[in-house]
Amino acid sequence: MSGVRPLLAGVPAAPGIARGPWAEVGRPALPAARSLEASEVAAEIDRLRQAAKAAGRELRELAASVRDAGHPEEAEIFTAHALMARDPDLIDAAALEIERGHVDAVGAVLASGRAVASRLGAIEDERLRGRATDIRDVADRIARHAAGLPTDIGLEGPAVVVAEDLPPSIAATLPRDRVLGIALERSSPTAHAAILARAYGIPAVVGAIGLLDALRAAGPRAEVAIDGSSGEIVVAPAEADVARFDLRAAAGVDARARDLAEATEPAQTLDGVTVTLLANIGSPDECDPAIALGAVGVGLFRTEFLFLERSQPPTEEEQLAAYRRVVEAFPGQPVTIRLLDVGGDKPIPYLPLPHEENPFLGVRALRLAGARPDIFVTQLRACYRAATAGPIRIMAPMVADARDVAVLLELASEAREGLARDGLDGGDAELGVMLEIPSAVLTAASYFDEIAFASLGTNDLLQYTLAVDRGNPALERYRDALHPALLSLIATAAETAARRGVALSVCGEMAGDPVAALALVGLGIRSLSMTAASLPAVRRAIRKANAGALAAAARQAISDRSAEDARSRLASVLPR
Numbered sequence: 001m002s003g004v005r006p007l008l009a010g011v012p013a014a015p016g017i018a019r020g021p022w023a024e025v026g027r028p029a030l031p032a033a034r035s036l037e038a039s040e041v042a043a044e045i046d047r048l049r050q051a052a053k054a055a056g057r058e059l060r061e062l063a064a065s066v067r068d069a070g071h072p073e074e075a076e077i078f079t080a081h082a083l084m085a086r087d088p089d090l091i092d093a094a095a096l097e098i099e100r101g102h103v104d105a106v107g108a109v110l111a112s113g114r115a116v117a118s119r120l121g122a123i124e125d126e127r128l129r130g131r132a133t134d135i136r137d138v139a140d141r142i143a144r145h146a147a148g149l150p151t152d153i154g155l156e157g158p159a160v161v162v163a164e165d166l167p168p169s170i171a172a173t174l175p176r177d178r179v180l181g182i183a184l185e186r187s188s189p190t191a192h193a194a195i196l197a198r199a200y201g202i203p204a205v206v207g208a209i210g211l212l213d214a215l216r217a218a219g220p221r222a223e224v225a226i227d228g229s230s231g232e233i234v235v236a237p238a239e240a241d242v243a244r245f246d247l248r249a250a251a252g253v254d255a256r257a258r259d260l261a262e263a264t265e266p267a268q269t270l271d272g273v274t275v276t277l278l279a280n281i282g283s284p285d286e287c288d289p290a291i292a293l294g295a296v297g298v299g300l301f302r303t304e305f306l307f308l309e310r311s312q313p314p315t316e317e318e319q320l321a322a323y324r325r326v327v328e329a330f331p332g333q334p335v336t337i338r339l340l341d342v343g344g345d346k347p348i349p350y351l352p353l354p355h356e357e358n359p360f361l362g363v364r365a366l367r368l369a370g371a372r373p374d375i376f377v378t379q380l381r382a383c384y385r386a387a388t389a390g391p392i393r394i395m396a397p398m399v400a401d402a403r404d405v406a407v408l409l410e411l412a413s414e415a416r417e418g419l420a421r422d423g424l425d426g427g428d429a430e431l432g433v434m435l436e437i438p439s440a441v442l443t444a445a446s447y448f449d450e451i452a453f454a455s456l457g458t459n460d461l462l463q464y465t466l467a468v469d470r471g472n473p474a475l476e477r478y479r480d481a482l483h484p485a486l487l488s489l490i491a492t493a494a495e496t497a498a499r500r501g502v503a504l505s506v507c508g509e510m511a512g513d514p515v516a517a518l519a520l521v522g523l524g525i526r527s528l529s530m531t532a533a534s535l536p537a538v539r540r541a542i543r544k545a546n547a548g549a550l551a552a553a554a555r556q557a558i559s560d561r562s563a564e565d566a567r568s569r570l571a572s573v574l575p576r
Helices: 038-068 072-084 088-101 105-121 126-147 168-173 192-200 211-218 239-261 284-292 316-329 365-370 373-386 402-422 438-442 458-466 473-478 484-500 514-522 532-544 547-557 563-571
Strands: 007-009 011-014 017-024 159-163 179-184 204-206 223-227 232-235 276-281 298-302 335-338 392-396 429-435 453-456 503-506 527-530
Touching (some): 017 179, 038 072, 038 168, 072 126, 088 126, 126 192, 179 192, 223 239, 239 532, 276 532, 365 373, 373 402, 402 429, 438 484, 514 527, 514 563
Parallel strands (some): 017 159, 298 335, 429 453
Antiparallel strands (some): 223 232
16 A cells, blocks of 8 residues: 555444454355245245244344343334344235245345445434335345354454444344444444444444445455544554554543542532533443433433334333433432324334425424324323332423413323223422523523423524524535524523523533633533533533633623624633
């Protein structure tokens, strides 16, 4: 390579530094599809169905193995895969391909898998696009059983695992004591391979275009260094690169130790204003890391993980078990459970929704209650039952006005009455709303007397205020939450909440940005919820600031010309 060291920019997927030899993983090639005689069709369909059953059994065993290793939520990935192995969309379509196209089971199930994956790949939601990989993975496993080929792979020694993409079943079966890191040309941070890497503490980078060509050109003995926090990859690193990555690894260890040591310190300004720091979580397994970094409750528990990737809605008992786990992890501390937030952008098999040109402005979240109130009543029942274990807040997403609040109150009343009829114990739970639509902020005075709390969802609030598609990279300059228009809406919400005695917090990404968090404190917000990893930096920023100076700077920032000006103003409040 003439001494050139390729530097590749990928997408961060799981934090940490990894350096070492690389190993490209893959399975033996499947045989080419063959044509059938008419007399072979019935036996081939039977072979397909037997292969699907075998794959399903294997996936259930893999789920049990992952669960036994202490990762129950990740195990659900493979429970869902086992369901896919008997999904009519996949298996019946493959059987029809055998019958009509006279192609063998291997070719038929691969073609069926490609068709289903293609439909998923066209969906806007990044997480669901990532499920296309899962479908291909399941189809490949069934095809291997039909062809009599092994479904797993090995790894000879410690290495950074590289591939174009990594099906989750391969990620879960790799020997973890030999996986230094993972680097993929495709995939996304929300794909299951990335989720598993984070769960197992394996550094990972995805979306690194050109990675495999660069590694093959460097040769099989070349090293590769990856930074799962920045997305940087260096092929055949020189001494200076090695030293730089080793320094980052050491700094990461030191930073982690510092974060843990400071976790019990209060988030209190220099002039004595205390801010409550809570965690945003997407599953019960995220509780322990949040507690370790000092979260004193949950400000946003996203419950979608219970509803996605399954053929039937979760039962009340399943939901109760998940909610109780979180409540018990934070004894005596508040846990805010957000009701189901799905819509046309997140299709669910048991909740068919018509196609919408703009699903982000369509029938989603609480708006689904008109067609499927049972989904929300069941969830509310589980929430009230979990409240017997500790304080729970129930939050409705996508509320636009007082009529939506009335829907929430009706559903909650039905849930409580149903529990009483059934002789089931339910605890007290506060009801509140997510403020993520400008109209909800501007009309808050008309319904704040009917609720106990509200939380600003600044991600969508910014999107709807500035007419900015969150997924469009061409609009990056509009995405700074310190835009004066958003600050003005937040100030309005804070003033209304103070007048009406409603507890107000922020649970959007703005809360996890240290400078933006200072603006929120300056505007009167005293409760911030964020991903666990953001807690240490926000705590440190608050402890260095003076609340009086923040209030003055935040008020002035509302009149600034741009988010950049507002950010400079707030950053200047901190000591150099």
